[in-house]
Amino acid sequence: MKLHEFTAHELHHKLVNKEVSATELTRSVLERIRSVEENIKAYVSLTSEQALAKAAEVDQKIAAGEKILPLAGIPAAIKDNMCTQGVRTTCSSKMLENFVPPYDATVIEKLNAHDMVMVGKLNMDEFAMGSSTENSRFFPTRNPWNTDTVPGGSSGGAVAAVAADEAVYALGSDTGGSIRQPAAFCGVVGLKPTYGYVSRYGLIAFASSLDQIGPVTKDVRDNAIIMNAIAGHDSKDSTSANVKVPDFTSFLTGDIKGMKIGIPKEYFAEGMQPNVKAAIENAIKTFTDLGAVCEEMSLPHTEYALPAYYIIAPAEASSNLARYDGVRYGYRDVQAEDVVDMFKGTRSEGFGTEVKRRIMLGTYVLSSGYYDAYYLKALKVRTLIKQDFDRAFEKYDVLISPISPTVAFRFGEKAGDPLSMYLSDVCTIPINLAGIPAMSIPCGFSDGLPIGLQIMAKAFAEGEIYKAAYAFEQATDYHRRKPNL
Amino acid sequence: MSIDKKVVEHVALLARLKLSEEEKEIYTEQLNSILGYMDKLNKLDTSNIPPTAHVLPLKNVYRDDVVKPSMKREKALANAPVEVDGQFKVPKIV
Numbered sequence: 361m362k363l364h365e366f367t368a369h370e371l372h373h374k375l376v377n378k379e380v381s382a383t384e385l386t387r388s389v390l391e392r393i394r395s396v397e398e399n400i401k402a403y404v405s406l407t408s409e410q411a412l413a414k415a416a417e418v419d420q421k422i423a424a425g426e427k428i429l430p431l432a433g434i435p436a437a438i439k440d441n442m443c444t445q446g447v448r449t450t451c452s453s454k455m456l457e458n459f460v461p462p463y464d465a466t467v468i469e470k471l472n473a474h475d476m477v478m479v480g481k482l483n484m485d486e487f488a489m490g491s492s493t494e495n496s497r498f499f500p501t502r503n504p505w506n507t508d509t510v511p512g513g514s515s516g517g518a519v520a521a522v523a524a525d526e527a528v529y530a531l532g533s534d535t536g537g538s539i540r541q542p543a544a545f546c547g548v549v550g551l552k553p554t555y556g557y558v559s560r561y562g563l564i565a566f567a568s569s570l571d572q573i574g575p576v577t578k579d580v581r582d583n584a585i586i587m588n589a590i591a592g593h594d595s596k597d598s599t600s601a602n603v604k605v606p607d608f609t610s611f612l613t614g615d616i617k618g619m620k621i622g623i624p625k626e627y628f629a630e631g632m633q634p635n636v637k638a639a640i641e642n643a644i645k646t647f648t649d650l651g652a653v654c655e656e657m658s659l660p661h662t663e664y665a666l667p668a669y670y671i672i673a674p675a676e677a678s679s680n681l682a683r684y685d686g687v688r689y690g691y692r693d694v695q696a697e698d699v700v701d702m703f704k705g706t707r708s709e710g711f712g713t714e715v716k717r718r719i720m721l722g723t724y725v726l727s728s729g730y731y732d733a734y735y736l737k738a739l740k741v742r743t744l745i746k747q748d749f750d751r752a753f754e755k756y757d758v759l760i761s762p763i764s765p766t767v768a769f770r771f772g773e774k775a776g777d778p779l780s781m782y783l784s785d786v787c788t789i790p791i792n793l794a795g796i797p798a799m800s801i802p803c804g805f806s807d808g809l810p811i812g813l814q815i816m817a818k819a820f821a822e823g824e825i826y827k828a829a830y831a832f833e834q835a836t837d838y839h840r841r842k843p844n845l
Numbered sequence: 846m847s848i849d850k851k852v853v854e855h856v857a858l859l860a861r862l863k864l865s866e867e868e869k870e871i872y873t874e875q876l877n878s879i880l881g882y883m884d885k886l887n888k889l890d891t892s893n894i895p896p897t898a899h900v901l902p903l904k905n906v907y908r909d910d911v912v913k914p915s916m917k918r919e920k921a922l923a924n925a926p927v928e929v930d931g932q933f934k935v936p937k938i939v
Contacts, residue, residue, distance in 0.1 A: 555900050690926070746897055
């Protein structure tokens, strides 16, 4: 196996045992990027020099006999909506094409304290709006398992990079499924943490009550290690939860005997591809064989989650994106003659079509005369959806479901019909509305394309997810498979 | 509820967006289609349900009112599209 193919925990052992150096490891990843990136296009920016400089620092620490943290010297990449001081952060948008943040996001500060070796910033759907990464203003990212298909979105670059071994792990963000759906499409492990567990300070905002940063990894153990590093209260984020962070790796026991697993029937709608259905049913059998008790149940308000989300998220987005006015940073329409024209020109030229569509939608539902009918109604429906989950978790430890009714689709297949694109998030969106955590893990393949299983738990119960996911992973070998590049 | 071009133009103005005639047509059609899908929500009786704007039971998260250093001016200006004398320059407002 080549160095870039290993997991973070495997590489940590190699570093500590002085089998490899952080520099060799970083070189291996950079070489891998050079070799496959033309075909994948996961990266918006590469930070090779800084990465090698950091790796050299870590090597010096090791040589000096210092103890290193689990993520030290491990090459990682970051979705391009998290502020990295001195490194261009674009949200894959023309609006921020040349924006260089003067500060680091809290998650970046935390990973830097772990001596992360950051190799670059990853492509995404513009401002995290999309489910295929086709909305990137720069270029689409390709699915490493079949480059005619999309990697999913909006964290397409993150999952493609990890699947293609162009990074050992990545950070993505998830507002309506943007970590989980692409993780499923590219056969990697992606967690959306409980809302409030990971600081949003420095995450360029899309929908403030829904956004969460989470780890994208090759296996469940790596995911737990990164969660350990990034979770925790942050006084700079007033929506950050003041809860203690456990050692998530302590849940990786492999023992799930007696675990009560609910299977919400509403997540198995028509339109599910037969191979996806078969893989999920197989997964249920695996959990049963491992000693869990699996039972069909109901989340009755599921079908209302998508329309509620597509009112709430665009509404919040229209507010968050109002700051892009060309005054203090980002793109500016310099031809404009008065300030209102400057705002209009800046925003019309700086934003892409999907972003503008969502701003329009959000502005409309919040405007006078429509606020009650749409936005307030959606917030009440959100309560009903959350209550469904609260009731479910009184009885069950976790819930499992498909991530997506289909595997990765072809480029252009859904791009022409926005509503059809929105429908691909039907299994992931309710989770964001309720604020609970959920993970996607690989559970099968269909004609060479990965299938993802969703595992949900109640708020701050990521431990249950890690328990279930690890047991499943260790009983299968999907996480060991790699695309043919 | 369906929206027509006039509503689209009003919303575009609120959002400070400039749309071409073609974009106005496309957005009118697409927004109507999306909003039609939202009508599903009207099937639900939510008369006694409180709204959830935020999932965590957080309220009024304040820090102590203590003066701390701000970002240095040069850093704040570093991404300015047009900067003059340590200020952001914009076209005339009034």
